[in-house]
Structures are given as structure tokens and as C-alpha cells.
Amino acid sequence: MSRTLVELLRDGLPDEAILTDPDVTSSYAHDMASFCEAGEPAVVVLPRTVEQVQHVMRTATELRVPVVPQGARTGLSGAANASDGCIVLSLVKMDRILEISPVDRIAVVEPGVVNAALSRAVGEHGLYYPPDPSSWETCTIGGNIGTASGGLCCVKYGVTAEYVLGLDVVLADGRLMSTGRRTAKGVAGYDLTRLFVGSEGSLGIVVRAVLALKPEPPQQLVLAAEFPSAQAACDAVCKIMEGGHVPSLLELMDRTTVKAVNALAQMGLPETTEALLLAAFDTPDPAADLAAVGALCEAAGATQVVPAEDAAESEMLLQARRLSLTALEAIKGSTMIDDVCVPRSKLAEMLEGVERIGEKYDLTVGVCAHAGDGNTHPTVCFDAADPDEGRRARESFDEIMALGLELGGTITGEHGVGVLKKEWLAREIGPVGVEMQQAVKAAFDPHSLLNPGKLF
Structure with missing residues (x-):
């Protein structure tokens, strides 16, 4: 079948868009998540046009071959992992910014556009695309849409889903469907655009996106506050939010994370602190806002x-925060990164519980967090070559997930479900929720060809 598959793909794709060398295709087998199974793709295709994507999906449907869509593979849940014999559909070559409209405040882009490249391009027009994952220099808009990514500025500006106005999507059978709009308002029919955001490539292939933009805000200023405990830092977060302040960023790094960043990049961060809170404002008078928040931090x-x-x-402070996950990985060589979001009022309980779990399993667990959202990233550091340490890492990961649900949270705030959290999705949404989501999947993808084995 593999030979026939490749021959049919060549009918609608140039030779350079089809990769069959096993040494090359195996490099596309997985994203950045640990403990996630990945298969060997039969072929990797790198289309440049919508028509080429349609041809891939028609071929896949004809032969009943699974298709795994991919962006830059910076994901942390295994959502981009290949399955045996699949077509890996890499969209990184579809990287054009098709339109930037300052009047309509929208950008129209292909899925392979890198987040940072879009941000810089719209900045030249005095506009701003807020979602900014830590991997923004490499991650793609298509991947951001697939996992409903967040970022450092979510506390004020929200996540990817709030900026996707419309999509062009190639369905499993190769048909092209448009959803949403390019207008400021619109409520015609079911909101299929939001359905695709966060669907991890399981319902269709996003080939074009209409994104909302905002006027570029003033340059933000950042404040760093050191705390003697996670509880005190979380108390400050609650006071800031309760006081009606609207920071453009409110991030937390625990002592383990601070030390890891210093070891990696010699940033000179204060290692004596138990928790470092970063707050930023992009208001007309950020110094005054920082002074007010600083007083609340001192009171806490x-x-x-x-x-x-x-x-x-x-x-420099923001770069330290963006380096957190890379720095924690450098401690032992491998990490399992949780993505548990809890109510802000439960943030301290989450951090204290994670510390207890790390002690229980004798593992280093660093925590960085979008504190203003209650979105924590407990990161379990372990040696993948040590089977016992790997076992303990997986068990601690599961306990952290369970803790998040016990505190009224969710298993993922922005990284997605993928392979890593399938069991936990079922626990969170329950059997009826799973049944209804599977019914939606069947309506769009009756042969279950799109990213099989993910989510459910």
C-alpha cells in the first residue's frame, strides 16, 4: 500500500513535497512530549497550497490511510505524534501572511506562519496579535489554533480562541469549508470556528485563518517581587485580581525554576526567594500601576x-520566564510538563500540593505559572534512562492531574490533550461528555482518519 499511496500522492504534489526516506520521516514522528507513543509514518508531505492539501485528504480517504497534521511540533501533549503507516501532513511550508488590514483590524494567514513573525509583521502597522506562547519564536499559528494556545499575556488579552474569527478548513474527504467571518460581530449558525480551535487536527485541516488584531499597546514595564513562600505569592495574586488591576502579565516562578534558569542562562535571578512573581502593565502610566501592585505584594x-x-x-525578566521549561529540562534531560489550570483562589493549594507530591516521589518538580489565570505548569524532571525514575515521574504526573481536578480545575489550560491526557479527559468530562464529543468527531471524520488515537 505504501508504494501505491506515494504514487497517488505524486499525482497532485511535486516531488520535493513528498518525503519517504525512513531516516527523514522518523524525525517527524513526535512532538516534544514525554511518555507519548509514536508510530512510524509511511510518508511525510509538505504541501504549499490548499489544493495540495485537498489532494492529500482525497487520497487518504480513498485508501483509508490516517493523516496526522503537524505544525512546528513544539507541542507538549503528543497531539502531533505519528501513527504507524500514516501520512504526516506538515503545514510549515504554508507560511504566507495573506493580508493585514488596519481598518478591519484583522490578519489573514496560512497555518505555517510563525507566531513571532506575525507579531512583528502586524507591529509594522501599529497592531498587535496578543497570544504569545513561550515557544512563539518557533511555534506556528496552525499549531496554536489546534491546541488553543495561551501565553504570557493571557491574563489581560485572552487566549488564541478569542482571536480566531474565521477559518478555511479542508475536511477529511477533501472538501473545503469556510467558517466564521471577517467582521467584528457575527452570530450566523453554530460557532464551528470555535469547534475547530483546540480540536488538535482531529476534525479538519486548517489552511487559512482570519485573526483579530488589537491596536499596539504602550511598551510594558515589569515588576519582580520576591516572596518567602508560594502561599504569600499566591496571596498577592489574589489581592491584585481582587483589587481590579488589569496587568498585561502576571507570572510566577518557584525557587526550583529560578535556580534552573540561572544555571542555564546566568540571569542573576534571586535564588534565595521561594517564589518570584512577575507583574507587567502596558497602560499609559505603567509606573503608577506597578507601584500600586508593588504595595499589594509588600502587604502580602x-x-x-x-x-x-x-x-x-x-x-530580560520576560526572557527568564520564557526560558523556564527549557531550563527545567536541562536539570535531568527529560521532563513531564503538566498544564493544570485551577481557580485563582486555589492557586496556593495547587503549588503546595505539587511540592508534597515531588517530595513523596523524591523528584525535582519545578513550577512556573500564568498566575493571573491560575494556569500552572508543574514540570517533573527525571532521567529517562532510569526506569524507576521514569515510573515515579509518571505516577507523580498523574497525582498532579488528580490534584488539579480535586481543586475544581481542568487537566489542560493551553497544551491540549493529545496522547498524554486521554485518560484524564474522560475523567474530567465524564462518559456522556465523551460520547457527545465522539459523535462530533464522527460527523466530521466518519472513517476516523484525522489524527487517530488523540483526545479519546
């Missing part, structure tokens, strides 16, 4: 509050 027990003096110092 901060031992030191240091506002950045300029944009360069602010960017």
Missing part, C-alpha cells in the same frame, strides 16, 4: 519588590 509579605527601570530590563 514580599521581601523585595523591584520594578524594571526600562524596556530592556523588562524584556
Whole structure:
């Protein structure tokens, strides 16, 4: 079948768009998640046009071959992992920004556009695309849509789903469907656009997106506050939000994360602190807002509050936060990264519970968090070559997931379900929820060809 599959693909794709060398195709087998099974693809295709994507899906449907859509493979849940004998459909070559409209405040892009490239392009027009995952320099808009990505600025500006106005989607049988709109408002029919956002490529292939933009805000300034405990830092977060403040960023790094970032990049962050809280404002008078938030931090027990003096110092602090996951991985070589979001009022209980779990399993577990959203990233560091350590890592991961649900949270705030959290999705939404989601999947993909084995 593999030979016939490749021959049929060549009918609608140029030779350079089809990769069959096993040494090459195996490099497309998985994303960045640990403990996620991955198969060997039969072929990798890199289309450049919508018509080529349609040809791939028609061929796949004719031969009943599964298709795994991929972006930059920066995901952390195994959602982009190949299955045996599949077509890996990499969309990174579809990387054109088709339109930027300052009047309509929209951008129209292909799925392979890199997040940072879009941000810079719209910035030239005085506009701003807020969603900014830590991997923004490499992750693609298509991948962001597939996993409903968030980022550092979510506390003020929201997540990817709030910026996707419309989509062009190639369905499993090769038909092209348009959803949504390019207008500021629109409520015609079911909101199929939102259905595709976060669907992890299981319902269709996004080939074009209409994205909402905002006017570029003033340059933000960042404040760093040191705390003697996670509880004190979380108390400050609650006071900031309860006080009606609207920071553009409110991020937390625990002591383990701070030390890891220093070890990786010699950032000079304060290693004596138990928790480092970063708050930022992009308001007309950010210094005044930082002063008000700084006072709340001190009232919550901060031992030191240091506002950045300029944009360069602010960017240094943000870079430290963006390096958190990479730095934690460097401790042992492998990580399991949780993505548990809890109510802000339960944030301290989440962090304290994670610390207990790390002690129970004798593992290093660092936590960085989008604290303003209650979205925590407990990161279990382990040696993948040590079977016992790997077992303990997996068990601690599961306990952290269970803790999040016990606190009224969700198993994923922005990384998606993929392979890693299938069991936990079923626990969160229950059997009726699973049944209805499977029914939606069957309506769009009756032969279950799109990203099989993910979500359910």
C-alpha cells in the first residue's frame, strides 16, 4: 500500500513535497512530549497550497490511510505524534501572511506562519496579535489554533480562541469549508470556528485563518517581587485580581525554576526567594500601576519588590520566564510538563500540593505559572534512562492531574490533550461528555482518519 499511496500522492504534489526516506520521516514522528507513543509514518508531505492539501485528504480517504497534521511540533501533549503507516501532513511550508488590514483590524494567514513573525509583521502597522506562547519564536499559528494556545499575556488579552474569527478548513474527504467571518460581530449558525480551535487536527485541516488584531499597546514595564513562600505569592495574586488591576502579565516562578534558569542562562535571578512573581502593565502610566501592585505584594509579605527601570530590563525578566521549561529540562534531560489550570483562589493549594507530591516521589518538580489565570505548569524532571525514575515521574504526573481536578480545575489550560491526557479527559468530562464529543468527531471524520488515537 505504501508504494501505491506515494504514487497517488505524486499525482497532485511535486516531488520535493513528498518525503519517504525512513531516516527523514522518523524525525517527524513526535512532538516534544514525554511518555507519548509514536508510530512510524509511511510518508511525510509538505504541501504549499490548499489544493495540495485537498489532494492529500482525497487520497487518504480513498485508501483509508490516517493523516496526522503537524505544525512546528513544539507541542507538549503528543497531539502531533505519528501513527504507524500514516501520512504526516506538515503545514510549515504554508507560511504566507495573506493580508493585514488596519481598518478591519484583522490578519489573514496560512497555518505555517510563525507566531513571532506575525507579531512583528502586524507591529509594522501599529497592531498587535496578543497570544504569545513561550515557544512563539518557533511555534506556528496552525499549531496554536489546534491546541488553543495561551501565553504570557493571557491574563489581560485572552487566549488564541478569542482571536480566531474565521477559518478555511479542508475536511477529511477533501472538501473545503469556510467558517466564521471577517467582521467584528457575527452570530450566523453554530460557532464551528470555535469547534475547530483546540480540536488538535482531529476534525479538519486548517489552511487559512482570519485573526483579530488589537491596536499596539504602550511598551510594558515589569515588576519582580520576591516572596518567602508560594502561599504569600499566591496571596498577592489574589489581592491584585481582587483589587481590579488589569496587568498585561502576571507570572510566577518557584525557587526550583529560578535556580534552573540561572544555571542555564546566568540571569542573576534571586535564588534565595521561594517564589518570584512577575507583574507587567502596558497602560499609559505603567509606573503608577506597578507601584500600586508593588504595595499589594509588600502587604502580602514580599521581601523585595523591584520594578524594571526600562524596556530592556523588562524584556530580560520576560526572557527568564520564557526560558523556564527549557531550563527545567536541562536539570535531568527529560521532563513531564503538566498544564493544570485551577481557580485563582486555589492557586496556593495547587503549588503546595505539587511540592508534597515531588517530595513523596523524591523528584525535582519545578513550577512556573500564568498566575493571573491560575494556569500552572508543574514540570517533573527525571532521567529517562532510569526506569524507576521514569515510573515515579509518571505516577507523580498523574497525582498532579488528580490534584488539579480535586481543586475544581481542568487537566489542560493551553497544551491540549493529545496522547498524554486521554485518560484524564474522560475523567474530567465524564462518559456522556465523551460520547457527545465522539459523535462530533464522527460527523466530521466518519472513517476516523484525522489524527487517530488523540483526545479519546
